[in-house]
Amino acid sequence: MxxxxxxxxxxxxxxxxxxxxxxxxxxxxxxxxxxxxxxxxxxxxxxxxxxxxxxxxxxxxxxxxxxxxxxxxxxxxxxxxxxxxxxxxxxxxxxxxxxxxKNYLACPSFNANFSVDVSQTCNDNLLVKFNSTCNNITKWEWDINSDGVIDYTTQNPTHNFSSGIYDVTLTVSNKSNSISKTYTNLIKVGVTTEPLFDENFDEFDVANNNGWTNNDVSNTGFNWLINHGETSSEETGPTHDNTNNSILGNYIYTEASNGNLGDVAEFISPCIDVIYENSEIEFAYHMFGKNIGELHVDIKTSNGYINDVIAPLIGQQQTNQTDAFLTKNINLSSYLGETINIRFRAIRGNGWKGDIAIDDIFLKTIITPISDNSVKLYPNPVQNNILFVKTNNDKQENLVYEISNMMGQRFASGVVTNEPINVSNLSSGTYLLTVLGKNSKVAKRFIK
CATH class of the missing domain: 3.40.390.10 (Collagenase (Catalytic Domain))
Structure with missing residues (x-):
C-alpha cells in the first residue's frame, strides 16, 4: 500500500x-x-x-x-x-x-470533486468555468487561489485568471458533514519556459510541477506520475532514470495498473517560444512490458492541436526492463515565431504490464544550421573502422560528438579532437554523427 x-x-x-x-x-x-x-x-x-x-x-x-x-x-x-x-x-x-x-478513489456518495472546461493557456488571461459534480450538497465554498479567502459560494462559478499558477480548493457541506479538496497547480496562465530548457524532473515531487500539466482524460486513474527506481508493477517500466542511469533520479511515467484498454493520459508542457528556426525537442522514452500501449506526441499552436508530429510509438520498444532509454527528436522549424505546447499522449494497452516512461525533455536551440559546412567527416563510407572529424572551430570552444542511428538510439559519444574515432563496434548501416557546441549543432550522416 x-x-x-x-x-x-x-x-x-x-x-x-x-x-x-x-x-x-x-x-x-x-x-x-x-x-x-x-x-x-x-x-x-x-x-x-x-x-x-x-x-x-x-x-x-x-x-x-x-x-x-x-x-x-x-x-x-x-x-x-x-x-x-x-x-x-x-x-x-x-x-x-x-x-x-489518486483522487479518483474518492467515495462517490459524498465528495468535493469538480472539473474545469480549460486549465492552461499561453495567453495572459484565462476564463475558466468550474463544474461541481457533487451530489446532495447544500453549501459550496470556492477558494480560487488557495489564499484562505472564499471567492465564490455558488455551485458552478466562472473566474478570469491573470498570469500565474493557481491551486483551487473546493469545500462542500451537506446537513451533517463538510469535506475539502485542493487541486494543486491546476490553473496555469502564461507560464513560459526558459529559451533553453532541459527538464529532467529531478526537482519534481508531483507530475504537475514547473508549469507541466498531467490529465487523467478517461478519469480512471490512468495518469502520468513522478517516480524513481522501478515502478510499482513487476515486469514493466524502467529500473532507473535516463539522466544519470540512477535509481535515485526521477522520471515521469504512466501507471498501467490503473484504467482500462484505450484510456488516455496527457502530459502537457509549459508554453515554449520557438525563436530559432533550427530548433527541436529531444526526449527520452522507455516502453517495456508485454501490455505496452501507445505514445503519441502532439503540438498545440494558437490554432489548436496538431496530432502525431512524429510517428507514434506503439508497443514494446525495449527488450529488457534494464535497457537504456531511447531518444526521439521533434523538428520545430515550421513553428518559428509561435508559442507552442508539447503534449505527450499515452494510450493504455490491454493489461497492467504497460508502464510508459519519459525523461530529459530538452529544447535544443540550434543557431548553426544542420547543413553547415563547418564539419566534415572522412572517409565516408568508413574504411578500416576509422572516422575523422574535421571542424572549423574558430572560437576554440570545446566540442563534443554523439553517434546515433536514424531512430535516435545513441552508440557513442566523446570530445572532438584531431584523433580519429574508432567505430569498430558499429554494425553496417547509416548513422548520424552530431557535433555540439555551446550554441551550435551540426549533424552529418555517414555510412559504415
Missing part, C-alpha cells in the same frame, strides 16, 4: 547497498526514504531484528554512528509481525499523493 501512495522503503530505493542516510538526520530529506521522521535504516532483516522486534545489528553510518531504526515501520524489511505503523510525515506524503494523483 505504501508504494501505491508514493512511499519507498525506509532503507531507501536500493536493496543491495547500505543507506547513505546519516543517523543525525542531516541529509534525511535527500537520502534514505527522503522523510525526516523515519530514522536512518541500515536495511532491517530477520538477521538484525529479533523475535521481540528489537534491532540487534551493529552497522554504523558514514560518521561512525550506530543506527537506531524503527522496526515497527510498515515500509521497513523487519519481521512482518513487527510492522504496525506509518510515521506522521509518511501519512502526510500519502495524503498529498492521494489528493493530487
Amino acid at each position: 505504501g508504494h501505491f501512495f508514493s512511499l519507498i522503503h525506509t532503507h531507501g530505493p536500493d536493496n543491495n547497498t547500505l543507506t547513505t542516510e546519516l543517523v543525525d538526520g542531516s541529509n534525511c530529506d535527500t537520502d534514505g526514504d527522503g522523510i525526516c521522521d523515519t530514522p536512518a535504516d541500515p536495511k532491517l532483516t530477520c538477521e538484525n531484528v529479533n523475535n521481540f522486534c528489537q534491532y540487534i545489528g551493529t552497522e554504523t553510518d558514514a560518521n561512525g554512528q550506530a543506527f537506531t531504526p524503527d522496526t515497527g515501520n510498515i515500509m521497513s524489511y523487519a519481521y512482518k509481525a513487527c510492522r504496525t505503523h506509518f510515521s506522521e510525515q509518511q501519512l502526510a506524503r500519502m495524503y498529498a499523493f492521494y489528493i493530487t494523483q
